[in-house]
Amino acid sequence: MVDGLQVRILExxxxSRYSIHLGSTKMYHDLREVYWWISVKKGIAEFVAKCPNCQQVKVEHQRPSGLAQKIELLK
Structure with a gap:
């Protein structure tokens, strides 16, 4: 029963119309003022990670990673 309630709160x-697809950090800061349960931060991060819309937007806004660059060390 509790798990179902947590999922409904997260969804x-x-x-919602007023906070569409927040990232996990923003969502955590908003929810912690009203709700708390064990591993709330982890639960929020996992929930957002499973959201297909968030993953598509995240990929579009990330800078492409380049090749690793060798760093010269001074002796």
């Missing part, structure tokens, strides 16, 4: 907070 509402993540997909």
């Amino acid at each position: 509402e907070a993540h997909s």
Whole structure:
């Protein structure tokens, strides 16, 4: 029962009209003022990581990683 309630809270907070698809950090800061349960931060991060919309947007906004560059060390 508790797990179902947590999922409903996460779904509402993540997909409501006023806070559409917040990242996990923003969502955590907003929810911690009202709700708390064991591993709330981990639960929020996992929930957001499973959101297909968030993953598509995240990929579009990330800078492409380049090749590793050798760093010269001074002796």
